[in-house]
Amino acid sequence: MIKKVIKYAAAIIIVVFIASNSIYFKKLSDVKASAAKQFDAAKYARNYLKTQLIPFAGTAPQAGELLTLLKTKPANAFKTYAHGLDIGNIRFFMVQSQGVVTSVDENDVYVLTKDKQTIKIALEYVFGNALRDAPGLININDFTNTMDLNNIAAEVDKIVRNEVLPPFKSAVKKGDTISFAGAFELNQEHINLDKIEVIPVTLKIDQ
Amino acid sequence: MTKYLKILLLVMLVFVSCQNRSGSAKQKKMAIIVSTLNNPWFVFLAQTAAAQAKSLGYESKIFDSQNNTALETDHFENAIASGYSAILFNPTDANGSVVNVQKAKKAGVPVFCMDREVNSPDATSQILSDSYSGCVSLAKYFVQTLHKKGNYVELLGIVADNNTWARSKGFHSLVDYYPGLKMVAQQSADFDRNKGLEVMESILQAHPDIDAVFAGNDAMAMGAFQALVAAGKAGHVKVFGFDGAEDAIQAIKDKKISATAMQFPKVMAQTAANYADAYFKGKRDFPKKIPVAVELVTYDNINDYIAYGKK
Numbered sequence: 001m002i003k004k005v006i007k008y009a010a011a012i013i014i015v016v017f018i019a020s021n022s023i024y025f026k027k028l029s030d031v032k033a034s035a036a037k038q039f040d041a042a043k044y045a046r047n048y049l050k051t052q053l054i055p056f057a058g059t060a061p062q063a064g065e066l067l068t069l070l071k072t073k074p075a076n077a078f079k080t081y082a083h084g085l086d087i088g089n090i091r092f093f094m095v096q097s098q099g100v101v102t103s104v105d106e107n108d109v110y111v112l113t114k115d116k117q118t119i120k121i122a123l124e125y126v127f128g129n130a131l132r133d134a135p136g137l138i139n140i141n142d143f144t145n146t147m148d149l150n151n152i153a154a155e156v157d158k159i160v161r162n163e164v165l166p167p168f169k170s171a172v173k174k175g176d177t178i179s180f181a182g183a184f185e186l187n188q189e190h191i192n193l194d195k196i197e198v199i200p201v202t203l204k205i206d207q
Numbered sequence: 208m209t210k211y212l213k214i215l216l217l218v219m220l221v222f223v224s225c226q227n228r229s230g231s232a233k234q235k236k237m238a239i240i241v242s243t244l245n246n247p248w249f250v251f252l253a254q255t256a257a258a259q260a261k262s263l264g265y266e267s268k269i270f271d272s273q274n275n276t277a278l279e280t281d282h283f284e285n286a287i288a289s290g291y292s293a294i295l296f297n298p299t300d301a302n303g304s305v306v307n308v309q310k311a312k313k314a315g316v317p318v319f320c321m322d323r324e325v326n327s328p329d330a331t332s333q334i335l336s337d338s339y340s341g342c343v344s345l346a347k348y349f350v351q352t353l354h355k356k357g358n359y360v361e362l363l364g365i366v367a368d369n370n371t372w373a374r375s376k377g378f379h380s381l382v383d384y385y386p387g388l389k390m391v392a393q394q395s396a397d398f399d400r401n402k403g404l405e406v407m408e409s410i411l412q413a414h415p416d417i418d419a420v421f422a423g424n425d426a427m428a429m430g431a432f433q434a435l436v437a438a439g440k441a442g443h444v445k446v447f448g449f450d451g452a453e454d455a456i457q458a459i460k461d462k463k464i465s466a467t468a469m470q471f472p473k474v475m476a477q478t479a480a481n482y483a484d485a486y487f488k489g490k491r492d493f494p495k496k497i498p499v500a501v502e503l504v505t506y507d508n509i510n511d512y513i514a515y516g517k518k
Contacts, residue, residue: 086337087478088471088500125347127381129340141494144328146373150339154380187502190511 039148045155048138049131049201053156056094056135057181057201063097064115070186070193078188083136085129085149089189092134095119095198096181098206101174108197109172111180121180121198123169126161129153130199134183160201168203177206235487237267237480238286240279241297242323244271246398246426248452249297251515252321252472256295259480267295274365276303283307287314293483294318295476301326301369317486319479322472324369324496332482332493334475338370341449341468341501342377348466348503349382349421349447356387357418360410362431364398364423371395374423374449391417396427403430411438419445425455425467432464451504453514460509469502471516 061069061081069077082091097119099111107124132138132153143149172178182200186192237260241253253269260267270286272279279299286294287310294311296318298304305327311318312329320333353359361378364371382388391414396402403422411417411434420435422428428448435441441463448455451469458464482493504512 084500086340086498086500088474089502090500125350125381127347128343140496140498144495146324146335146337146339146496146498147376150373150377150380153340190508192508 039145039151041148041151041155045152045159048152049156049159052137053131053135053201054181056137057096060094060096060181062115063095063099063113063119064117066093066095067117067193067196068115070191074188074191078186082186082188084133085138085140089187090185091188092130092183092185094134094181094183096179098177098179101172101176101178103174104172109178111178119180119198120196121182121200121203123165125197126157126165126199127154128157128185128199130183130185131156131160131201157199160199164200164203168205171205179204179206235265235292236290237265237293237295237483238270238282238289238291239267239295240270240272240282240286242272242279242299243274244269245273248425248450248470248472248515252297252476255473255476256321256480259477260295260483263480263484265480265484272299274299276300276307279304280307280310283310287311287316292316293486295321295479295483296325296330297321298323298325300365300367302367305329317483319482321475321479322370322470326369328495330495331486332479333496334478334482335496335498336370336470336475336501337498338373338449338468338501339377339380340498341470341503342374343381344501344503345421345447345449345466345468346378346381348505349378349419349445350385350388352445352465353388353419355385358389358391358414358416359419359421360407360414360417360431361390361393362403362406362420362422362427363393363395364427366395368398371398371423378421396422396430398424398426400426400430403427404433405430407431407434408437411435411440415440417444419447419465421447423449425450425452428464428467429454429458432458449501451512451514451516456504456509456512456514459504459506462506466503466505469504469512469516471499471501473516474499 078091081093084091097113099113101109102112103110108120109123111119180200181202182198184196184198239253239256241249244250257267270282276299294316301324304325308318308325308327308329317331320330324333324335392410394406396406420431422431425448428446432446435444446464448467451467455467
């Protein structure tokens with residue numbers, strides 16, 4: 001009889017032990033807190049755009065000045081103004097200017113600046129890393145997950161596509177004077193200034 | 208007298224053993240473990256790493272994992288047991304290779320990943336192509352070439368490899384904004400040319416009316432092109448690859464495929480070997496991940512490039 005009791009007691013202890021180790025409980029507040037720690041690229045992008053990118057754009061070189069430097073002393077231009085998170089040939093420049101719209105098509109607006117430089121500004125393909133990388137303000141070592149960096153670029157571009165482009169696209173026409181700031185990509189090994197397309201961060205019709 | 212002789216012998220023994228130790232420090236070796244040598248791109252990666260190690264004064268040996276994580280584990284065990292001081296590593300599987308990196312870390316051997324990523328912070332540094340951004344550039348050209356409309360097929364690489372998804376996500380981050388572009392099939396062909404051919408042949412049976420193929424590497428793109436030639440559709444269907452492999456560069460010149468994204472295995476391999484050298488000299492603060500820029504190659508700029516980004 002005693003043996004049976006011991007047997008059952010042992011069996012119950014084993015079952016309880018296995019069951020208690022098979023499931024575990026966590027506080028809902030802890031789970032929510034851990035989920036909240038996941039990187040919020042949209043929030044980061046909006047804050048970056050407002051507190052870093054737009055203020056930096058106001059200090060960017062004038063388009064005419066930068067293009068002249070790129071033509072005459074390209075190495076100097078890259079050293080002084082270009083940035084990029086990747087190693088390799090692709091580099092990004094911030095630029096600003098004012099000018100008169102010479103034409104508008106479905107993908108771009110073409111502007112003749114005061115110093116007679118023609119600049120192409122993207123109205124359709126606002127994608128890529130230009131706005132993320134050009135100011136050189138983001139440190140790659142702050143991010144262990146490369147997808148976070150990709151998502152920042154995508155979210156910054158999305159804000160521009162959704163909030164900066166629509167009011168401008170619906171109103172701009174040939175002959176308008178506009179102010180703009182933005183970023184463009186250039187390959188430092190194969191420099192092709194004719195292919196420059198500025199990804200805008202600010203676009204304003206002055207008159 | 209015997210006592211003095213014993214002491215002298217002991218001193219000499221200590222001296223000789225110290226000399227051996229300092230000698231071994233000079234003869235550090237690098238193991239180069241690559242996912243496969245069945246693809247010329249990885250052969251180039253491995254050989255460049257070996258050449259850079261040699262130019263820095265180190266011995267090295269190339270190990271072929273044959274896309275098999277079990278074999279990769281054997282290579283890690285051999286490399287650690289044989290006294291290799293650093294591993295320049297091209298992983299087979301982002302998750303499956305983690306255990307090998309951990310094993311090396313435990314043994315005090317630094318691991319520098321080249322081109323492919325492992326999902327572990329235990330790698331000393333990972334030097335990786337910026338596949339996502341490269342595919343954003345490729346996607347823009349894809350949309351422009353197709354004038355924002357058409358049916359297309361996507362051939363994915365090895366499903367367990369992070370590059371497969373980085374490329375796919377980069378591509379879709381742009382293409383999916385264009386509702387006129389419809390993906391009629393998405394299938395893996397394991398980064399393999401023959402599988403690219405087979406998969407494309409079978410997709411063409413179900414979807415004969417396509418306008419483009421986006422392949423996650425050039426080997427699959429070339430396989431898909433072969434299938435399109437056999438089906439008499441090569442003239443109409445635009446093919447886009449990724450890598451900058453020799454045959455793809457020639458195919459762009461010949462207007463057979465539309466574009467590729469050029470990776471720079473030379474930059475990745477040399478950076479990995481240089482990092483290992485710096486590690487031996489005491490450096491420890493390596494960036495966990497270093498992206499290497501990828502460049503769009505089309506017929507318009509084909510003369511700026513040769514295979515594998517070689518200069």
